[in-house]
Amino acid sequence: MPLFIKNGEIVTASDRYRADIYCAGETISRIEPTIDQSELPRNVEVIEAAGKLVFPGFIDPHVHIHLPFMGTLAKDDYESASKAALAGGTTTVIEMICPGPDDEPLDAFDEWASRAEPLAAVDYSFHMSVVRFDKKAQRQFRTIVTKKGIPSFKVFLAYKGALNLSDEDLFGTLRLARDLGSIVTAHCENAEAIDAMQQALVAEGKVGPEYHYVSRPPIVEAEGVHHILTFAELTGAHVYTVHTSCDEAVRTALGARYRGVDVWIEAVVPHLVLDKSYAERPDFEGGKYVMSPPLRDKRNQPVLWNAIARRFISTIGTDHAPFDFVGQKDLGRDDFAKIANGIPSLQERIGLVYTHGVTAGRIDLATMVDACSTQAAKIFGMYPRKGTVAIGSDADLVVFDPGYRGHFSRATSHSKVDYNAYEGWEIRGRASVVTVRGEVQARDGEFVGTIGRGRLVERDATH
Numbered sequence: 001m002p003l004f005i006k007n008g009e010i011v012t013a014s015d016r017y018r019a020d021i022y023c024a025g026e027t028i029s030r031i032e033p034t035i036d037q038s039e040l041p042r043n044v045e046v047i048e049a050a051g052k053l054v055f056p057g058f059i060d061p062h063v064h065i066h067l068p069f070m071g072t073l074a075k076d077d078y079e080s081a082s083k084a085a086l087a088g089g090t091t092t093v094i095e096m097i098c099p100g101p102d103d104e105p106l107d108a109f110d111e112w113a114s115r116a117e118p119l120a121a122v123d124y125s126f127h128m129s130v131v132r133f134d135k136k137a138q139r140q141f142r143t144i145v146t147k148k149g150i151p152s153f154k155v156f157l158a159y160k161g162a163l164n165l166s167d168e169d170l171f172g173t174l175r176l177a178r179d180l181g182s183i184v185t186a187h188c189e190n191a192e193a194i195d196a197m198q199q200a201l202v203a204e205g206k207v208g209p210e211y212h213y214v215s216r217p218p219i220v221e222a223e224g225v226h227h228i229l230t231f232a233e234l235t236g237a238h239v240y241t242v243h244t245s246c247d248e249a250v251r252t253a254l255g256a257r258y259r260g261v262d263v264w265i266e267a268v269v270p271h272l273v274l275d276k277s278y279a280e281r282p283d284f285e286g287g288k289y290v291m292s293p294p295l296r297d298k299r300n301q302p303v304l305w306n307a308i309a310r311r312f313i314s315t316i317g318t319d320h321a322p323f324d325f326v327g328q329k330d331l332g333r334d335d336f337a338k339i340a341n342g343i344p345s346l347q348e349r350i351g352l353v354y355t356h357g358v359t360a361g362r363i364d365l366a367t368m369v370d371a372c373s374t375q376a377a378k379i380f381g382m383y384p385r386k387g388t389v390a391i392g393s394d395a396d397l398v399v400f401d402p403g404y405r406g407h408f409s410r411a412t413s414h415s416k417v418d419y420n421a422y423e424g425w426e427i428r429g430r431a432s433v434v435t436v437r438g439e440v441q442a443r444d445g446e447f448v449g450t451i452g453r454g455r456l457v458e459r460d461a462t463h
């Protein structure tokens with residue numbers, strides 16, 4: 001059904017203006033100061049947007065949906081994750097494919113894609129994790145980049161014995177990425193240092209969730225950033241540091257950029273609004289707030305927000321990693337190193353950024369659009385199909401009510417996880433209508449769309 005959004009105020013990463021939007025099909029057909037409805041087909045679906053903001057659909061460049069990790073399996077599937085994303089205004093996600101070290105990369109791609117295809121209501125793509133780098137795997141990575149439209153790798157410097165790469169393989173991955181015009185997204189924390197510190201803490205009986213932070217302090221992350229960016233400098237590869245959490249790591253990345261290294265920086269929403277005191281909550285409540293890199297000292301939050309405001313940090317993702325408190329997080333009740341890592345935030349991201357970023361005066365609206373949509377589209381080869389409001393772009397649109405007031409709650413979350421890390425927090429503003437390629441998929445926090453309509457976005461290798 002054609003779509004007509006009238007009287008709204010369009011906000012992109014660079015402009016803000018009042019205009020009507022008409023979408024005859026899956027893309028935006030017209031944007032004009034006033035479109036006369038009598039010229040449009042009779043069956044047009046009209047969305048009145050007076051007093052509302054119209055954003056490009058938000059893109060989450062870092063989510064985990066199917067995730068076998070730390071001896072357990074994340075709770076969401078593409079149906080619950082799509083509903084959560086759409087309810088919060090996210091129309092495209094990029095999921096990390098995280099196979100085991102013995103798996104074939106192409107089999108892993110097929111597995112992740114086959115889980116998404118029947119259940120996705122958002123559009124989606126993947127970052128391909130490199131957890132082995134033998135000759136056979138290298139051939140498959142070439143196919144994944146050039147034939148499957150997945151021009152981004154993921155490497156883990158952390159998670160010793162599970163996901164981390166040797167230096168030889170890391171260097172090889174960066175060279176391959178450089179050859180293919182692919183970007184390398186990187187979890188930057190030194191696996192060996194963390195493993196040694198975790199063992200020492202546990203041996204001393206320091207086993208509570210508050211010691212997770214102690215085992216991976218900011219310098220461990222800064223060292224990881226320095227390490228991969230040294231290799232990037234030597235190989236010419238382009239690198240994107242995921243969930244960059246602290247002053248030390250951001251400075252290190254910016255120092256490398258100053259030397260000419262092509263590096264983009266991602267922040268994730270938990271680090272912007274939560275701090276390490278949450279993981280210190282008594283009676284294992286802190287387990288809900290264990291993620292890696294850990295929640296940091298509060299002093300880091302203004303550093304991150306300032307870097308976003310100045311666009312030194314390019315994107316705000318979530319690192320949505322959905323593990324239940326009961327049965328998954330509590331596997332680590334007697335040993336923090338066994339707590340399933342992750343803080344689910346897919347539905348809450350835009351509400352948190354608008355509330356704590358825009359209405360708090362930390363960033364402006366255009367920067368929110370840039371960090372939560374446009375930059376992800378540009379960096380990951382989807383722009384201008386995604387990430388902006390323009391004629392010819394996909395009609396992924398968020399009609400946003402800035403006057404809405406409500407609260408985050410498990411009761412209104414679509415993720416399957418049994419807790420909400422932001423329970424009871426106030427939300428300002430909400431996506432009232434969310435469209436994906438011209439069809440309404442969510443209204444006022446409820447999913448009203450079609451499961452299975454989401455599509456794999458084949459991306460361009462732009463690096």
Ligand code: URP
Nearest residue numbers: 187291292319321341342
């Ligand atoms: O705590 C986290 N971040 N869990 C998900 C895995 C990862 O490191 O991204």
Ligand code: ZN
Nearest residue numbers: 187242243292
């Ligand atoms: Zn990570």
Ligand code: ZN
Nearest residue numbers: 062064096319
């Ligand atoms: Zn992650």
